[in-house]
Amino acid sequence: MKVYVSGKLVPEKQAKVSVFDHGLLYGDGVFEGIRIYNGRVFMLTEHLDRLYDSAKAIALKMPMTKDELRQAVVATCRANRLRNGYIRLVVTRGVGTLGLNPYLCKRAEVIIIAASIQLYPPELYEQGLKIVTVGTLRNAAEALNPRIKSLNYLNNVLAKIEALNAGVMECIMLNPAGQVAEASGDNIFAVRGRTLTTPPCWCGALRGITRDAVMELAGQAGYDVREEVMNRYDLYTADEVFLTGTAAEIIGVVEIDRRVIGAGCPGPVTQELEAAFRELAKTRGEPLYRR
Numbered sequence: 001m002k003v004y005v006s007g008k009l010v011p012e013k014q015a016k017v018s019v020f021d022h023g024l025l026y027g028d029g030v031f032e033g034i035r036i037y038n039g040r041v042f043m044l045t046e047h048l049d050r051l052y053d054s055a056k057a058i059a060l061k062m063p064m065t066k067d068e069l070r071q072a073v074v075a076t077c078r079a080n081r082l083r084n085g086y087i088r089l090v091v092t093r094g095v096g097t098l099g100l101n102p103y104l105c106k107r108a109e110v111i112i113i114a115a116s117i118q119l120y121p122p123e124l125y126e127q128g129l130k131i132v133t134v135g136t137l138r139n140a141a142e143a144l145n146p147r148i149k150s151l152n153y154l155n156n157v158l159a160k161i162e163a164l165n166a167g168v169m170e171c172i173m174l175n176p177a178g179q180v181a182e183a184s185g186d187n188i189f190a191v192r193g194r195t196l197t198t199p200p201c202w203c204g205a206l207r208g209i210t211r212d213a214v215m216e217l218a219g220q221a222g223y224d225v226r227e228e229v230m231n232r233y234d235l236y237t238a239d240e241v242f243l244t245g246t247a248a249e250i251i252g253v254v255e256i257d258r259r260v261i262g263a264g265c266p267g268p269v270t271q272e273l274e275a276a277f278r279e280l281a282k283t284r285g286e287p288l289y290r291r
């Protein structure tokens with residue numbers, strides 16, 4: 001595998017960063033996780049826009065233009081001859097001193113890994129996920145805004161640990177007001193009749209690229225799509241609940257805190273949107289090869 005680091009594509013064994021990199025020392029940096037489907041980088045423009053917004057929010061000066069980064073992403077995928085896969089795009093504050101001061105870091109480091117990912121076993125997409133609400137609250141937006149896709153994922157890791165310790169693979173994270181925010185690495189939707197509801201970003205959700213795509217697809221399919229404050233009641237009593245994310249894609253939720261959701265299996269709306277998403281993934285995004 002070839003990895004992009006310090007402006008070059010190098011064999012993975014040589015792909016290294018300094019122990020003085022503030023990405024490692026302080027979790028100071030931002031990232032994106034992007035899918036490659038059918039020889040196309042899915043929604044690359046949207047991912048790059050979000051990355052640059054995350055960087056701006058933490059006052060991190062990107063060392064290259066969006067277009068240069070787009071080309072580096074494409075080159076990394078091509079070097080690994082990927083037609084389907086997963087790209088981890090990481091930007092760290094770079095090498096600095098043993099002190100917080102980010103302004104003493106000379107230059108941000110850009111890392112591009114193009115490989116593959118499987119989050120859940122295929123059976124779970126057919127059976128649906130069982131999840132629980134965890135005690136770890138999503139970061140308060142006024143402290144570290146969840147809209148920033150930062151390298152500081154301890155908030156999510158702590159939630160994931162609680163989920164795993166409870167014997168499930170995902171969880172619901174609430175915001176400090178006790179409202180539904182998102183899952184540890186996915187957004188959440190509830191279906192009731194012909195209405196789809198997801199929490200607005202100000203409730204503590206990342207503005208997921210998959211979330212945006214699903215909202216667009218559901219709108220086109222004639223559903224009433226709403227961003228509304230949600231409580232656990234809205235999830236417990238929904239016809240269907242599903243999660244969306246680059247890694248998870250679209251996955252049905254069939255049990256929350258030991259309440260069975262809907263019919264106890266991934267529902268028809270979830271399945272319809274999954275199929276529409278598969279179609280979209282075939283054609284949407286930056287083509288990597290001529291054919």
Ligand code: PXG
Binds near residue numbers: 184
């Ligand atoms: N919320 C959080 C906190 C996330 O980290 C999403 C929502 C969904 O956003 P997208 O844009 O992907 O639809 C994410 C993204 C992993 C992994 O390795 C997790 C994500 C993306 C890629 C890989 O578990 N989460």
